[in-house]
Amino acid sequence: MGSVCLLSKYQKLSSWKGDLAKMTHLQAGLSPETIEKARLELNENPDVLHQDIQQVRDMIITRPDIGFLRTDDAFILRFLRARKFHQADAFRLLAQYFQYRQLNLDMFKNFKADDPGIKRALIDGFPGVLENRDHYGRKILLLFAANWDQSRNSFTDILRAILLSLEVLIEDAELQINGFILIIDWSNFSFKQASKLTPSILKLAIEGLQDSFPARFGGVHFVNQPWYIHALYTLIKPFLKDKTRKRIFLHGNNLNSLHQLIHPEFLPSEFGGTLPPYDMGTWARTLLGPDYSDENDYTHTSYNAMHVKHTSSNLERECSPKPMKRSQSVVEAGMLKHEEKGESENTQPLLALD
Numbered sequence: 001m002g003s004v005c006l007l008s009k010y011q012k013l014s015s016w017k018g019d020l021a022k023m024t025h026l027q028a029g030l031s032p033e034t035i036e037k038a039r040l041e042l043n044e045n046p047d048v049l050h051q052d053i054q055q056v057r058d059m060i061i062t063r064p065d066i067g068f069l070r071t072d073d074a075f076i077l078r079f080l081r082a083r084k085f086h087q088a089d090a091f092r093l094l095a096q097y098f099q100y101r102q103l104n105l106d107m108f109k110n111f112k113a114d115d116p117g118i119k120r121a122l123i124d125g126f127p128g129v130l131e132n133r134d135h136y137g138r139k140i141l142l143l144f145a146a147n148w149d150q151s152r153n154s155f156t157d158i159l160r161a162i163l164l165s166l167e168v169l170i171e172d173a174e175l176q177i178n179g180f181i182l183i184i185d186w187s188n189f190s191f192k193q194a195s196k197l198t199p200s201i202l203k204l205a206i207e208g209l210q211d212s213f214p215a216r217f218g219g220v221h222f223v224n225q226p227w228y229i230h231a232l233y234t235l236i237k238p239f240l241k242d243k244t245r246k247r248i249f250l251h252g253n254n255l256n257s258l259h260q261l262i263h264p265e266f267l268p269s270e271f272g273g274t275l276p277p278y279d280m281g282t283w284a285r286t287l288l289g290p291d292y293s294d295e296n297d298y299t300h301t302s303y304n305a306m307h308v309k310h311t312s313s314n315l316e317r318e319c320s321p322k323p324m325k326r327s328q329s330v331v332e333a334g335m336l337k338h339e340e341k342g343e344s345e346n347t348q349p350l351l352a353l354d
Contacts, residue, residue: 026049027046027049030174031174034137034177037177041084042085042177043084044177045085050073052085053076053080055087056076056079056080056090056091057071059091066095066099068094068095076090079091081176082176082214082215093211096211097212097214099212100211107156107159111164113287113288117153117154117156117157117161118160118164119288120152121158122287122288123281123284124152124280125147125280125281126143126158127141127142127161127283128142129165129169129282129286130266130267130268130275131282132266133178134181134266136178136179136218137174137175137178138175138178138218139181140180140266140267141162141180141183142183142184142185142268143184143185144185144280145184145185145186145189146185146186146188146189146190146193148193150193155197155205156204159201159205163213165283166180166209166213168287170213175215176215179216179218180215180216180218181217181221181262182217182219182220183221183223184222185224186222186223186225189226191226202236203239206236206240207239210239217244217247219247219261219262220244221249221258222248222249223255223258223271255271258271258272259272
């Protein structure tokens with residue numbers, strides 16, 4: 001009898017260890033600090049990770065109108081992390097992810113780096129991605145708005161290039177937990193360029209980034225914004241969630257407030273940082289691969305483009321875009337301003353314009 005009980009306990013222990021190994025392999029490669037951050041900030045519990053994923057997967061049958069083209073554990077997990085393991089919210093985001101793609105089929109045809117439109121946008125620096133992460137482990141994306149040559153790149157192709165870049169980056173589990181920062185430099189962005197930002201295309205971008213993608217955006221920072229960028233807010237306000245508005249900051253050309261949120265040692269010199277000026281070809285070369293040349297098609301089109309080898313200086317010259325317009329920012333003494341009446345709007349979230 002004793003040996004039977006002992007065997008039963010051993011079998012239960014072996015089964016428990018097997019289940020735990022199955023559940024926690026999804027956290028493999030994460031630092032202990034990141035695992036703890038996921039537990040504290042996202043409610044991620046390795047003991048019930050598989051159950052959480054399965055409960056989201058079980059909800060798929062409630063939306064037969066949507067083609068869920070990918071439902072593996074690792075894929076569903078990024079949606080749970082994006083919604084702090086609230087299962088209903090995670091499923092809603094998963095459904096919106098695929099619904100957005102169904103409703104915008106043309107955007108996702110040939111959705112890879114060798115698509116001519118995406119290629120041009122990447123080469124022109126849409127988006128830029130800094131190699132290092134900030135002090136919170138977040139990846140920093142850059143957009144130099146004035147470099148939008150509207151005769152060369154459609155807004156849709158720029159959006160496609162950004163979404164493709166995020167698809168590559170979100171494969172990194174650390175970034176699923178730590179998230180992203182977006183900095184938009186509006187230096188030299190003309191009124192004529194701004195006039196092309198219609199409500200319909202802004203709505204398309206907001207739906208794709210805010211409502212349909214499993215990324216945690218810790219902040220969207222506007223730098224050197226002209227007055228008519230404020231006017232654009234009236235166009236996008238109906239499409240922004242309150243949580244999103246609170247994370248959009250207007251810094252003007254005084255970067256002291258930006259540096260209080262993103263330390264200068266993580267920023268290129270265009271933003272008053274200590275790093276060298278950003279090379280616009282950096283992220284393009286990462287995605288397009290070592291076989292890319294300006295005159296020939298390149299073959300590296302996989303999402304798993306993060307681990308390509310460094311290219312030669314000749315290749316760098318070929319891939320580098322035309323000279324880009326740079327920031328007009330300055331760094332002045334001051335404190336980060338909050339949403340209080342009478343303060344300058346330069347450093348307030350867009351919400352302060354209400």
